Amino acid sequence: MPRALSICDRKTLSRTLAFLALGIACLSLSGIASAALPIPADNSSVLRIQGSNTIGAKLGPALIEGLFEEQGLSAIRIEAGAVENEQKVTGMTADGRSVTVEVAAHGSGTGFVGLKNGSADLAASSRPIKDSEAGELAHLGDLKSREAEQVIALDGLAIILHPGNPLGVLRSEQVAQIFAGEIKDWSELGGLPGTINLYARDGNSGTYDTFKELVLNAHGKSLSESAKRFESSEQLSDSVSRDSQGIGFIGLPYIRQAKALAIAVGESQPMLPSVTLIATEDYPLSRRLFLYNQPDMQNPWGQALVRFAHSPRGQAIVDQSGFIAQTVQAVSVAASPAMPAAYQTLAREAQRLSVNFRFQEGSSSLDNKALRDVERVLLYLKKQDKMKQKVVLMGFGDSKADPARAKLLSKLRAMAVRRELARQGVIFREVTGLGEELPVAANDADEGRIKNRRVEVWVY
Structure with missing residues (x-):
């Protein structure tokens, strides 16, 4: 016996029917008018993105803004949402209708939760999907397939210090020992005496997941409980740049006023997080930034954003946002x-x-x-x-x-x-x-x- 539709199911069905109706209305024999994306009659958001703060804070809204411009929308603006680290990107059509995309940036893991419970159309992630997450989302299709996994940009995790700290190079195992609390004083690294203060992203963050995988887990370490945790990349970076004894890790666009270290792993030479070394993924702490969607995603705005992110114009926005384009x-x-x-x-x-x-x-x-x-x-x-x-x-x-x-x-x-x-x-x-x-x-x-x-x- 078919189950009754929940409130969430009814909203999803209503949204889908609205998209279909308007999508059919937009079609023309010439194919030119079909480029215009449908807008739901109930003025609900055309797209909902959840996940990585690294993507959601700046890059995601910038790509949405670019897509809006491509669609001919005007009066485009990015507004803070009702909750911290949430934003809305809105624009107006030529006939005065409002178009809105919601972006919630509470960490990569929350994006996959959003796909699972239906509150997100796209998951933004600054790490690859985990096997456990792909298993939980198997009913949506293969989230590791080319149709579902979209690499939209490259980034490098920078190990950052106060700009006045004279240290220039660390090996990966030293970074792990520092953040595990085993190396506690700068004098142990040849620096001036002083207690090392640790700054780290929060547990929902893909930035933290990447750091944990590439640095901590690689050397059998765990993050010290003394580390100060941040949901915001900007706040973490600014805190390190004000602390003469601080050290943190952050995505490349968020180095801001801090100083980045050169990192060596294994037999490799020390490498700074440069554009070229991240583009080739040779830099030891380089990483990929992803959008994940259902392999047969039906939302036309989601399809359009994925296409736009891969396009030359989308990759130019990646570059302008401080990340590394794949051009x-x-x-x-x-x-x-x-x-x-x-x-x-x-x-x-x-x-x-x-x-x-x-x-x-x-x-x-x-x-x-x-x-x-x-x-x-x-x-x-x-x-x-x-x-x-x-x-x-x-x-x-x-x-x-x-x-x-x-x-x-x-x-x-x-x-x-x-x-x-x-x-x-x-x-x-x-x-x-x-x-x-x-x-x-x-x-x-x-x-x-x-x-x-x-x-x-x-x-x-």
């Missing part, structure tokens, strides 16, 4: 004696593209971001007339007992990328592998090994 660019790399000879030759004669291809965990298949990066790289190669004999693919991997096997596997990864690009007519100059050379992360944990299993693209 492909050629970057010169300085040759170094520490590089393998073949790599030194590339550095002197060619340029590296600002993208690395990476793979699904435990698989030789390209991950969801890499599949979109194939399209971005192809667009770059066509525009720059580099489709024939101009491209070198360089594969890398994690260490193996047999170095020859590591080199073979790294070349096989490069060949997997070659297959995707060759289908679209790219003729390669060289495809090779350097095995375990030039690691960008430690090889003693899955996260590090995944980062080291990569394919770089170079162009002549």
Whole structure:
């Protein structure tokens, strides 16, 4: 026997019917008018986004504003909601109707809860969906599929200090010991004597989840109870910049007046959170920013926002918001004696593209971001007339007992990328592998090994 519709069900049904009715009304034989998105007759919000404060504080509203402009809306404004860290983006149509998108930024985990209980159409997350969350949302479809998982930007976690602190470099294990409360005084790190004060994001935050995964868990540590916790990225950063003995972690756009440290992991060289190193995801604390939706999402505004976020205009907004866009660019790399000879030759004669291809965990298949990066790289190669004999693919991997096997596997990864690009007519100059050379992360944990299993693209 069919169950009675709850209040939530009836609201959802009403919203869906309103979208369908207005969507049909907007269709035309020419297809031009169909570009205009439907607006519900009851003036309810056209889209509800919940989740990451990193995305929701600035980037999400900026992307919505860009979509509104694309749709021809006017009088666009971003207003604070009734609750802290909630916002509404509103605009007006040419015939005077109001359009509203709601953004609630209380942490990545809350976005997946919103998808589960139907209070959100999109989940914003500054970390990948967890297996447990994907399992709880399995009734909505495969949330790990390309249709559901949208990488909209790249970011890097910066370890920040007071601008007057002379310390410049820390190793990942030192950062873990500091935030676990095991290193308590700056003098233990060669600095001036003084108690270290810890600043951290709150437990709902994807920023905290990423820090916990990449730093704390990687070294078997837990966050000290003495850390001051913040829901707001801006408040955390400003607090560190006012505390001469403070240290915190934050997303790249929120460094503000604080000082960022260079970080080293495993055998990698210390790296500052630079645009290029985050774009290639080589920086040890780089991360992806996501939107998650049902694979068969029906909300036309949700579909449009996902499309817009991936578009060149959307990625320009990502860049303007202080995050790292996924637009492909050629970057010169300085040759170094520490590089393998073949790599030194590339550095002197060619340029590296600002993208690395990476793979699904435990698989030789390209991950969801890499599949979109194939399209971005192809667009770059066509525009720059580099489709024939101009491209070198360089594969890398994690260490193996047999170095020859590591080199073979790294070349096989490069060949997997070659297959995707060759289908679209790219003729390669060289495809090779350097095995375990030039690691960008430690090889003693899955996260590090995944980062080291990569394919770089170079162009002549």
